[in-house]
Amino acid sequence: MGRNKYPEQTFERILDISTKLFIEKGYEQTSIQDILDALNLSKGGLYHHFKSKEEIxxxxxxxxxxxxxxxxxxxxxxxxxxxxxxxxxxxxxxxxxxxxxxxxxxxxxxxxxxxxxxxxxxxxxxxxxxxxxxxxxxxxxxxxxxxxxxxxxxxxxxxxxxxxxxxxxxxxxxxxxxxxxxxxxxxxxxxxxxxxxxxxxxxxxxxxxxxxxxx
The missing domain is CATH 1.10.357.10 (Tetracycline Repressor, domain 2)
Structure with a gap:
């Protein structure tokens, strides 16, 4: 897979989607997989920006x-x-x-x-x-x-x-x-x-x- 040309956009998308899920489901009930599914993103793509849900x-x-x-x-x-x-x-x-x-x-x-x-x-x-x-x-x-x-x-x-x-x-x-x-x-x-x-x-x-x- 090629390098992400727009890392800042991906970073903001992760934050926006994660915030939406945290509000809708609650922080504790939201899993990393929930975030990945909503973003249609690989684990590597997420962990490039954040090492854990706590960091998000x-x-x-x-x-x-x-x-x-x-x-x-x-x-x-x-x-x-x-x-x-x-x-x-x-x-x-x-x-x-x-x-x-x-x-x-x-x-x-x-x-x-x-x-x-x-x-x-x-x-x-x-x-x-x-x-x-x-x-x-x-x-x-x-x-x-x-x-x-x-x-x-x-x-x-x-x-x-x-x-x-x-x-x-x-x-x-x-x-x-x-x-x-x-x-x-x-x-x-x-x-x-x-x-x-x-x-x-x-x-x-x-x-x-x-x-x-x-x-």
Whole structure:
């Protein structure tokens, strides 16, 4: 067989098909053979790019993180609001209702007890997502719509509490327990001068968790 002339296309096809199967069947229920059959690809063609199913999942997770980062930049550029606070609220609502993000999160939820993926997600949250939110907070401080201090720390605390502490999949909580924590987070962030969580956002987050099957 001749050498693959389009290895990047094959790599992306493997990721796209694997993600689709992980969402439809679940990660644990999807076998390497399922992926090969869907791709009409040989084992050699797959193992040229990935040595295991775990490596494919890791690439899916990285793609999800990059997708969220790219989407954040696009939303920031395209969102208009009277001030940075309102802009940040609109952006968070958009993220909370994005169907593709929720679909990818359904895959990652299956690995919630895997320390590697949890730690990797924490690092992405602090190193990649928080600085973007921090810059918006800085804009809010400048235009007077936000009264918080230490925007970098504030962004990290906000995202870590929102994405992990309030995440029902991590702690086996039901919808009522999750709702109570989101409302408490709303109060805490208001005390810190970052009053950007409203009832619409809370309802969007709860709906997203329900679609993911998180409780």
């Amino acid at each position: 999942l890791e690439a899916v997770m990285q793609k999800r993180a990059q997708y969220v980062t790219d989407m954040l930049h696009d939303i920031i550029q395209g969102t208009k609001a009277i001030n940075a606070k309102e802009k940040l609220k609109k952006i968070l609502y958009h993220l909370g209702t994005d169907l593709e993000t929720h679909s990818l999160d359904m895959v990652l939820t299956s690995q919630i007890n895997n320390p590697y993926f949890v730690v990797s997600g924490l690092q992405t949250c602090v190193k990649q997502d928080a600085p973007i939110i921090s810059r918006l907070i800085e804009e809010g401080i400048k235009d007077g719509s936000l009264k918080t201090t230490q925007p970098a720390f504030c962004a990290e605390v906000f995202l870590l509490l929102l994405n992990y502490w309030a995440n029902p999949a991590l702690f086996g909580r039901n919808d009522l327990e999750t709702k109570e924590r989101l409302h408490y987070l709303q109060s805490v962030m208001s005390l810190l001068g970052l009053d950007i969580i409203d009832d619409n956002l809370i309802n969007a987050i709860l709906s997203g968790y329900e679609k993911m099957g998180a409780y």
